[in-house]
Amino acid sequence: MPFDPSPKVQELQARLNAFMDEHIYPNEKRHVEEAEKLGPWAVLPLIDELKPLAREQGLWNLFLPESEHGAGLTNLEYAPLCEIMGRSLLAPEVFNCSAPDTGNMEVLARYASPEHQERWLKPLLDGEIRSCFAMTEPDVASSDATNIQSSIVRDGDEYVINGHKWYTTNATDPRCKICIFMGKTDPENPNRHRQQSMILVPMDTPGIEVLRSIPVFGFYGMPDRASEVIFRNVRVPAENMLLGEGRGFEIAQGRLGPGRIHHCMREIGRAERALELMCRRALSRVAFGKPIAENGVTMERIAEARILIEQARLLTLNAAHRMDTVGNKVAKAEIAMIKVAVPNMTGKVIDWAIQAHGGGGTSNDFGLAAAYAMSRVLRLADGPDEVHRQQLAKMELRKYQ
């Protein structure tokens, strides 16, 4: 097939799979137990145990393209590796490849000053700290980011920041030391896309209050450390502004393309894992005198799942190829397509896998409930399905106008 992995990627695939077999899959039960017991405000000891092992083996920062810090892989090369990591909710952070840190590191690598890179990017790349991205607000429809109301006001050598944010993933993590904050520096600008800016805000700055951890489908911290945060008269040096006032949208576009495709790559791994679990369970479980696998409805779902996964993978690899060859901006249609198609596909496959597991499918014993929650979240996070469809429809209609 045209997207066959190169020998370099095959070698990394083999090493990643070996690490998953030795350290990730056998520890998934412990991961869930630690997350349940310690909660979203704590560092999970298991993650800290496994990170140095991944780093030692060079399975580290694989997401970073063309960089002295990462493996220098293209999007197309990273896709099959990211898919492997997506098979387990424990894996991405262990390999220092988890959202939102990856997107934040890319922003810092592209737009931060050398001093800020030394202070924030280096410890993020080393996996010593974590980061958050604060855009979404409870009081406005944030799927339209021009609505964001938080203010960033220049005062001498500083900016003063005020705002109420939620769904700020990671803010409850004690290692979360830096926030990329989006707000308005020029609310009266007639160009709504020039009103917003992004600025670096150290999380220990006075005036920041992490109000609460927000449960995702009733779970805290798993699969996401969603948080609600207040910023009250938070003062940071003027040099913390990224790229320049009014350029927040430009940065957001650069950040969201890779972030979205990484989510899709991981989702394909999640769907593969769910299909594998479904097949194994259906073969071993006997109801009404025969294995569940022998029911026509189960076979129909297994076949359909395989078709849907292959379709989604090809679409994602094509998007990766387009990003590598024509750039993230020109590939925006392909990115929008996968952002809708892939999480919907994964949600459907996991739903069938849960059904095949009976009541147990809803527990934490098989990893399906959290995987399902993650897939459902991804129909909202980084833009709801409807917004991506709207963009696609506009691009399609433009051809005939």
Ligand SMILES: Cc1cc2nc3c(=O)[nH]c(=O)nc-3n(C[C@H](O)[C@H](O)[C@H](O)COP(=O)(O)OP(=O)(O)OC[C@H]3O[C@@H](n4cnc5c(N)ncnc54)[C@H](O)[C@@H]3O)c2cc1C
């Ligand atoms: C677990 C989780 C983690 C997240 N992490 C982060 C994070 O780290 N940082 C961050 O800033 N945000 C984060 N988000 C927020 C996420 O990006 C927003 O929820 C999303 O952009 C939608 O914004 P909103 O919630 O304000 O929904 P709204 O803007 O209020 O939209 C509500 C609904 O309106 C509908 N709608 C909107 N526009 C259209 C349209 N054009 N056509 C038709 N229907 C439409 C859609 O169905 C949409 O879901 C996270 C969300 C979740 C659930």
